[in-house]
Amino acid sequence: MDIYDVLLRDFPFLLKGLGVAIVLLAALLVIGFVLGMAICLLQLYGPKTRFIQWPIVAYERVFRGIPIIIMLFIFYYGVSQFYDISAFGAAVLAMGLRSAAYQSQIFRSAFQSVPSGQMMAARAMGMSKIKAIRHIVFPQALRHAIGPWTNEFSSEIKETSLAYVIGVVELTRQAHYIITSTQGNVLTVFAVVALLYFILNRSGNSLLYAFERKLAVPGFEK
Numbered sequence: 001m002d003i004y005d006v007l008l009r010d011f012p013f014l015l016k017g018l019g020v021a022i023v024l025l026a027a028l029l030v031i032g033f034v035l036g037m038a039i040c041l042l043q044l045y046g047p048k049t050r051f052i053q054w055p056i057v058a059y060e061r062v063f064r065g066i067p068i069i070i071m072l073f074i075f076y077y078g079v080s081q082f083y084d085i086s087a088f089g090a091a092v093l094a095m096g097l098r099s100a101a102y103q104s105q106i107f108r109s110a111f112q113s114v115p116s117g118q119m120m121a122a123r124a125m126g127m128s129k130i131k132a133i134r135h136i137v138f139p140q141a142l143r144h145a146i147g148p149w150t151n152e153f154s155s156e157i158k159e160t161s162l163a164y165v166i167g168v169v170e171l172t173r174q175a176h177y178i179i180t181s182t183q184g185n186v187l188t189v190f191a192v193v194a195l196l197y198f199i200l201n202r203s204g205n206s207l208l209y210a211f212e213r214k215l216a217v218p219g220f221e222k
């Protein structure tokens with residue numbers, strides 16, 4: 001049986017691994033979005049006390065300053081000493097919390113790109129600060145953030161492949177299983193894996209670019 005027959009036979013396993021990578025990607029991006037937005041709002045509009053701002057800055061710098069592969073080891077081997085956590089759960093936490101640090105800065109830049117005069121005008125019309133953020137600033141900032149957020153999406157797709165180091169059976173680990181069972185054919189198998197990542201990446205980017213064009217704030221169209 002040559003490599004092409006093997007790939008045809010084992011391609012469903014690669015697709016299964018791709019499905020795990022997609023679920024991992026979705027979970028970490030949701031955690032990153034929710035937590036990243038909360039961090040951004042606290043940084044920009046929260047109390048300016050050191051008890052609030054210092055932990056936020058420390059969190060953002062720590063998670064942006066440590067390689068993701070080290071984070072995976074810490075969350076999997078460290079947390080598992082106290083709680084029963086699966087490799088997939090550890091990967092979601094490590095990657096999601098790290099993504100939140102990056103997404104918080106994407107959102108911060110997007111909020112700061114909205115002219116401050118709009119907030120002042122909203123407050124002058126009688127809106128509370130929360131209502132002005134919710135109805136005036138937030139919708140525009142979210143639309144400004146789509147472009148930079150696309151880069152975070154692309155980066156996280158590729159980094160899901162690192163989850164294999166702690167045993168998550170995603171696309172890269174499935175490829176290793178096929179290579180081991182066929183005793184070689186490394187180049188061909190990883191060429192197929194690279195193609196699957198490329199297709200996923202381009203599909204996601206095309207969708208996000210379409211959203212960016214459709215939702216562009218007037219005056220900021222490309």
